[in-house]
Amino acid sequence: MNKFTRMAVGALTVAAVIAPLSTVTTASALPAAxxxxxxxxxxxxxxxxxxxxxxxxxxxxxxxxxxxxxxxxxxxxxxxxxxxxxxxxxxxxxxxxxxxxxxxxxxxxxxxxxxxxxxxxxxxxxxxxxxxxxxxxxxxxxxxx
Incomplete structure (x- = not known):
């Protein structure tokens, strides 16, 4: 893997972890919750x-x-x-x-x-x-x- 590929994989990994966490936070903040x-x-x-x-x-x-x-x-x-x-x-x-x-x-x-x-x-x-x-x-x- 070259440096660019490692950075892209790292960024996708971070996004994959952050997206579900932000979804949980948003769902719990909904008025209907x-x-x-x-x-x-x-x-x-x-x-x-x-x-x-x-x-x-x-x-x-x-x-x-x-x-x-x-x-x-x-x-x-x-x-x-x-x-x-x-x-x-x-x-x-x-x-x-x-x-x-x-x-x-x-x-x-x-x-x-x-x-x-x-x-x-x-x-x-x-x-x-x-x-x-x-x-x-x-x-x-x-x-x-």
């Missing part, structure tokens, strides 16, 4: 899920949301879900939309905050191309992360 998800609604084994943590010195709930379509049958190509905060029954700009999620995938985790006190509620929906479901709930219906 270790959360105790509450399933808000299911549609053909796709699950809209949320959990909450106290934030801003205990004055608000930070709500994490995701759509898990890993167990959805293949004949259901895609699903979508939303979660919107309402104040006195009026929708606010505090909302989350999963976007379309294909069979076998999980959406990105999204968050928004709502005050712990006052007339706040949540409206959720989950739907596919041909069916859907939805309803209202409160932050008290969602478990802590």
């Amino acid at each position: 270790g959360k105790d998800w509450t399933t808000l609604e299911s549609l053909n084994r796709a699950k809209q899920q949320a959990c909450k943590v106290s934030a801003d010195e205990g004055t608000v709930w930070k709500i994490y949301n995701r759509l898990d379509a890993r167990r959805m049958p293949r004949r259901w190509v895609r699903v979508r879900s939303t979660l919107t905060a309402t104040r006195s029954g009026v929708p606010t700009a505090r909302d989350w939309d999963s976007g379309w999620v294909r069979h076998g995938n999980v959406s990105a985790v999204g968050t928004f905050k709502i005050p712990k006190t006052g007339p706040w509620a949540l409206t959720m929906s989950i739907y596919g191309d041909n069916a859907g479901s939805g309803g209202e709930l409160t932050a008290a219906d969602i478990r802590h992360c």
Whole structure:
């Protein structure tokens, strides 16, 4: 082996060791890691899920949301879900939309905050191309992360 080949092999070896370590670090830093998800609604084994943590010195709930379509049958190509905060029954700009999620995938985790006190509620929906479901709930219906 010449000097260039030894350096290339050495660099590849270092990269092979570092890449899995950085993947482990990244995976453990994901917002979804270790959360105790509450399933808000299911549609053909796709699950809209949320959990909450106290934030801003205990004055608000930070709500994490995701759509898990890993167990959805293949004949259901895609699903979508939303979660919107309402104040006195009026929708606010505090909302989350999963976007379309294909069979076998999980959406990105999204968050928004709502005050712990006052007339706040949540409206959720989950739907596919041909069916859907939805309803209202409160932050008290969602478990802590």
